[in-house]
Amino acid sequence: xxxxxxxxxxxxxxxxxxxxxxKAAGVDHQILGEPMGAWxxxxxxxxxxxxxxFASSLHAPCSGFTVEDYCRLKGLPYRPLGMxxxxxxxxxxxxxxxxxxxxxxxxxxVLALRRVGDEFQxxxxxxxxxxxxxxxxxxxxxxxxxTPPALRGLPAQYASHSELYGNLxxxxxxxxxxxxxxxxxxxxxxxxxxxxxxxxxLMRESSVVWHERPQAGRNIMSRLRxxxxxxxxxxxxxxxxEFPGVFHLLDPKRRKQIMEHTYGASGAWWLHDRVxxxxxxxxxxxxxxxEIENDRVVLNVLTDGKKARVSADHVIAATGFKTDMRQHAxxxxxxxxxxxNQAGMPELTSHYETRVRGLYVVGPACAxxxxxxxxxxxxxxxxxxxxARHIVGSLKAGxxxxxxxxxxxxxxPERSGE
Numbered sequence: 001x002x003x004x005x006x007x008x009x010x011x012x013x014x015x016x017x018x019x020x021x022x023k024a025a026g027v028d029h030q031i032l033g034e035p036m037g038a039w040x041x042x043x044x045x046x047x048x049x050x051x052x053x054f055a056s057s058l059h060a061p062c063s064g065f066t067v068e069d070y071c072r073l074k075g076l077p078y079r080p081l082g083m084x085x086x087x088x089x090x091x092x093x094x095x096x097x098x099x100x101x102x103x104x105x106x107x108x109x110v111l112a113l114r115r116v117g118d119e120f121q122x123x124x125x126x127x128x129x130x131x132x133x134x135x136x137x138x139x140x141x142x143x144x145x146x147t148p149p150a151l152r153g154l155p156a157q158y159a160s161h162s163e164l165y166g167n168l169x170x171x172x173x174x175x176x177x178x179x180x181x182x183x184x185x186x187x188x189x190x191x192x193x194x195x196x197x198x199x200x201x202l203m204r205e206s207s208v209v210w211h212e213r214p215q216a217g218r219n220i221m222s223r224l225r226x227x228x229x230x231x232x233x234x235x236x237x238x239x240x241x242e243f244p245g246v247f248h249l250l251d252p253k254r255r256k257q258i259m260e261h262t263y264g265a266s267g268a269w270w271l272h273d274r275v276x277x278x279x280x281x282x283x284x285x286x287x288x289x290x291e292i293e294n295d296r297v298v299l300n301v302l303t304d305g306k307k308a309r310v311s312a313d314h315v316i317a318a319t320g321f322k323t324d325m326r327q328h329a330x331x332x333x334x335x336x337x338x339x340x341n342q343a344g345m346p347e348l349t350s351h352y353e354t355r356v357r358g359l360y361v362v363g364p365a366c367a368x369x370x371x372x373x374x375x376x377x378x379x380x381x382x383x384x385x386x387x388a389r390h391i392v393g394s395l396k397a398g399x400x401x402x403x404x405x406x407x408x409x410x411x412x413p414e415r416s417g418e
Contacts, residue, residue, distance in 0.1 A: 004030050004131070006391055008136045009139060016035075020060055025061075033108070038142060039087065048270060049084070049085040051230070051376050051377060052082075054081065056085055058094060061101075079216065110124060110330045136362060144321040145164075146320050150299075154290055168191055174313040178201045180319045181208060183271075202299070205284075211269045229241040240372055248371075259372065262372055293311075335359070362383040362384075
């Protein structure tokens with residue numbers, strides 16, 4: 001069983017960006033997972049990214065590998081603001097990034113991860129075992145889908161979560177109820193409507209919050225009042241986009257408050273005309289229970305305090321995600337318990353390291369520590385170089401320790417701060 005310094009679990013934007021930084025730094029590492037697997041297999045064709053094009057680049061250790069660079073190379077149209085970026089273009093860009101900066105990616109999943117002494121042991125789906133000094137979990141939202149209690153237990157034929165969608169052809173000419181009022185719900189409703197399905201959105205909010213279309217070429221006063229940032233427009237967005245380290249210093253209660261009341265259910269500007277007047281939306285609606293009748297799913301709902309029934313061929317829960325590291329079946333129980341707080345979220349240092357030394361978490365799973373920017377690709381610009389620097393620093397510190405001579409009765413040299 002060979003020893004690798006660092007293993008990255010996940011080959012999406014966060015895992016790929018970190019792998020590029022480690023490769024540039026000469027750190028021995030391996031990256032595991034299907035390249036851009038969730039983006040390629042679990043997102044519907046024709047989807048558009050919510051982020052603006054300038055905020056959708058993986059983070060490279062060198063210049064020349066942004067979405068803009070890729071579009072220029074391929075002769076594709078590009079605007080930093082006001083351009084809806086297709087899923088297909090983004091995936092092709094990310095695979096190009098990987099082929100140039102990441103190198104070999106092993107398309108395997110991890111079956112088990114446990115700590116043995118000062119090392120980690122991993123069992124893989126191809127039958128191999130690996131040992132590493134450090135492990136980085138970069139799995140996005142995989143395993144964290146949150147389904148309302150009323151929909152749990154329904155057969156898969158009649159109910160699913162929005163995390164699972166690739167091709168939507170199966171829904172053509174069907175009645176589809178979508179529970180939720182955010183980007184996933186609205187985006188799916190537009191795609192389903194355009195495919196020929198009859199989509200019905202059931203949302204608890206009293207109205208849809210639509211983002212305004214960003215405008216390039218604003219005058220300097222307008223940009224000073226409300227600057228453009230990775231997460232949107234305004235100084236609050238600037239703070240949350242550019243200073244995750246400061247967010248990490250906030251009191252946990254304050255962090256929780258920001259996460260719960262910032263960037264809630266809303267729709268991108270490019271969805272407005274594809275949804276309004278074309279998709280049925282029921283506001284102030286809560287699903288209380290569900291049952292199967294005559295080969296259809298029937299939802300018992302409460303709308304404005306009045307009971308009603310909604311019948312559909314299938315219901316999709318576009319109800320978001322809740323980070324809980326205990327849901328990762330590959331983590332040994334002692335590791336899952338050690339890295340998580342009571343709610344299952346990882347407790348992280350400023351270097352994205354868990355309470356288990358050498359085990360890191362990046363991506364959406366670390367959003368409650370570093371802010372909502374980690375839910376988006378834009379967060380790779382912060383997480384990737386920070387984790388890479390910490391790993392390189394740990395390697396140097398380890399080399400210094402191994403280089404110290406052991407002399408009987410001689411004092412050991414003082415250790416510099418790490």
